[in-house]
Amino acid sequence: MNSMLKRLHENYLTGRKKRTAAVISVRVLILVAFVGLWELAGRLGWIDVLLFSYPSKLWDQLYTTMLDGTLPPHIAVTVMETAAGFVLGTLLGAALAALLWWYPFLSRVLDPYLVVLNSMPKVALGPIFIVALGPGFLSIVAITLSVTVIITTLAIYNRFRDIDTNYVKVVRLFGGSRSQVFRLVILPASFPVIISTLKVNVGLAWVGVIVGEFLTAKSGLGYLIIYGFQVFNFTLVLSSLVVIAIVAAIMYQLVALLEERLTRGWRER
Amino acid sequence: MRPVLELKHVSHVYVSEKEASLAIESVDLKVQPGEFISLVGPSGCGKTTLLSLLAGLLLPTEGEMLFHGKQVKGPSTKVGYMLQQDYLFPWRTIRENALLGLEVSKQLTDNAGERMEQLLADMGLDGVADRYPHELSGGMRQRVALVRTLMASPEVLLLDEPFSALDMHIKLQLEDLVQLTLTRLGKTAVLVTHDLAEAAAMSDRVILLGSRPGRIRQIFDIPPDIRELPPTAARRSAGFQDLFDSIWSELEAEEGEEADSP
Numbered sequence: 204m205n206s207m208l209k210r211l212h213e214n215y216l217t218g219r220k221k222r223t224a225a226v227i228s229v230r231v232l233i234l235v236a237f238v239g240l241w242e243l244a245g246r247l248g249w250i251d252v253l254l255f256s257y258p259s260k261l262w263d264q265l266y267t268t269m270l271d272g273t274l275p276p277h278i279a280v281t282v283m284e285t286a287a288g289f290v291l292g293t294l295l296g297a298a299l300a301a302l303l304w305w306y307p308f309l310s311r312v313l314d315p316y317l318v319v320l321n322s323m324p325k326v327a328l329g330p331i332f333i334v335a336l337g338p339g340f341l342s343i344v345a346i347t348l349s350v351t352v353i354i355t356t357l358a359i360y361n362r363f364r365d366i367d368t369n370y371v372k373v374v375r376l377f378g379g380s381r382s383q384v385f386r387l388v389i390l391p392a393s394f395p396v397i398i399s400t401l402k403v404n405v406g407l408a409w410v411g412v413i414v415g416e417f418l419t420a421k422s423g424l425g426y427l428i429i430y431g432f433q434v435f436n437f438t439l440v441l442s443s444l445v446v447i448a449i450v451a452a453i454m455y456q457l458v459a460l461l462e463e464r465l466t467r468g469w470r471e472r
Numbered sequence: 473m474r475p476v477l478e479l480k481h482v483s484h485v486y487v488s489e490k491e492a493s494l495a496i497e498s499v500d501l502k503v504q505p506g507e508f509i510s511l512v513g514p515s516g517c518g519k520t521t522l523l524s525l526l527a528g529l530l531l532p533t534e535g536e537m538l539f540h541g542k543q544v545k546g547p548s549t550k551v552g553y554m555l556q557q558d559y560l561f562p563w564r565t566i567r568e569n570a571l572l573g574l575e576v577s578k579q580l581t582d583n584a585g586e587r588m589e590q591l592l593a594d595m596g597l598d599g600v601a602d603r604y605p606h607e608l609s610g611g612m613r614q615r616v617a618l619v620r621t622l623m624a625s626p627e628v629l630l631l632d633e634p635f636s637a638l639d640m641h642i643k644l645q646l647e648d649l650v651q652l653t654l655t656r657l658g659k660t661a662v663l664v665t666h667d668l669a670e671a672a673a674m675s676d677r678v679i680l681l682g683s684r685p686g687r688i689r690q691i692f693d694i695p696p697d698i699r700e701l702p703p704t705a706a707r708r709s710a711g712f713q714d715l716f717d718s719i720w721s722e723l724e725a726e727e728g729e730e731a732d733s734p
Contacts, residue, residue: 369559372555373572376547376553377572377577378546378549378576387572391563
């Protein structure tokens with residue numbers, strides 16, 4: 204009997220391992236096939252090389268600009284703008300949500316304005332920021348904030364209101380004040396949501412930063428894309444896109460890691 | 473003896489968009505020190521409203537609500553409250569949960585940790601202080617909630633159906649444990665429950681409420697031979713069934729009257 208249980212368990216485990224291995228193999232296969240086909244299509248002239256370039260040209264471009272030190276500063280600028288954008292966006296959004304929670308009157312007054320602001324394409328405000336704050340870092344971060352803050356505020360405020368009032372009651376029954384209720388219940392109970400808006404904001408911040416750089420910048424990956432477009436160097440455009448994909452993925456993974464560490468032990472009943 | 477809690481002609485009105493409704497009307501009640509009383513009655517009799525008033529969560533629309541002869545203006549650590557479920561904070565360890573009351577009232581001292589360990593051990597909860605609530609069973613969590621309430625050293629405990637969400641045998645165990653602990657610490661207690669047997673087995677007095685609006689219909693004094701037994705033993709004692717039946721028939725009569733009225 205025992206040996207049968209063991210055998211069944213082992214079969215189950217090997218079956219699982221096989222399926223995981225299959226998934227990973229297919230993933231790699233897709234990437235290799237895509238890059239291979241692209242390379243082939245470029246070299247054999249199936250596609251217009253001027254427009255679509257091909258992988259080994261991208262690689263050469265990245266390799267040389269990394270080595271001669273012209274690419275890293277652009278990456279640094281964009282990463283800094285994006286990080287500032289999503290961290291500040293989340294903090295400001297959380298602060299606004301706290302304000303709305305503290306003053307229910309304010310929240311009722313502002314509700315329609317927030318809805319309108321949320322549904323409007325905020326990157327359209329870009330030119331105003333550039334005029335008001337000058338072209339450069341500040342206006343790009345401002346554009347990023349305009350993309351991230353409202354949606355963050357709404358998400359976090361909704362979470363604040365969703366919290367089971369019995370947790371609030373527990374603190375009130377000990378004679379707790381409103382600020383204690385906020386600090387001991389509302390904020391910690393919303394922590395997972397705040398962290399997950401941080402993750403969403405990584406993606407939104409990239410949109411804000413790249414659009415901002417399109418509009419105004421003298422450096423950054425968005426600037427490289429626009430510059431490459433203007434001089435018709437699509438190898439530059441595509442290689443910048445590849446860098447963006449890689450850096451964005453790393454950033455997302457870092458935030459996911461942070462989430463994992465900060466919410467360890469935490470589990471909703 | 474001067475009562476710990478006293479309600480004088482207390483009425484409470486709930487106001488909503490739809491209407492203003494009278495939840496309880498002119499209730500007079502005195503709770504003596506060390507007494508264990510239960511509030512029972514049909515739904516809509518204002519049991520929970522009465523408990524919220526005693527806790528200071530609600531203020532009476534009319535009448536006076538006194539604690540040691542002084543008007544109650546809001547919740548305090550002198551009056552503890554146990555909810556239907558434990559509502560331990562899932563993001564805090566058992567230790568941090570148990571010390572919450574002292575943290576809120578800024579009475580956290582160095583020896584609080586020791587006291588808490590002792591209380592947890594008394595409840596049969598050794599070695600769980602650093603665990604998280606989701607790692608504990610429902611009965612264990614409700615015991616931690618009791619420790620959380622007791623840590624603030626309340627004089628009075630208000631129990632809002634704290635056993636109703638538990639399995640039968642755990643519920644019986646907890647009834648014994650809670651009664652034993654409260655007697656040992658000399659606490660006064662007010663229990664709200666749906667379970668007439670629970671009320672009869674745990675209390676010194678059972679107060680039957682009538683509904684719409686809530687008012688006191690009848691008070692049953694539990695005979696000493698039942699009162700002094702732990703709840704599980706009380707349920708098995710000779711006079712218990714008769715006592716249960718007399719409360720039951722009164723409750724039936726109350727519900728009957730309610731059904732007759734439009």
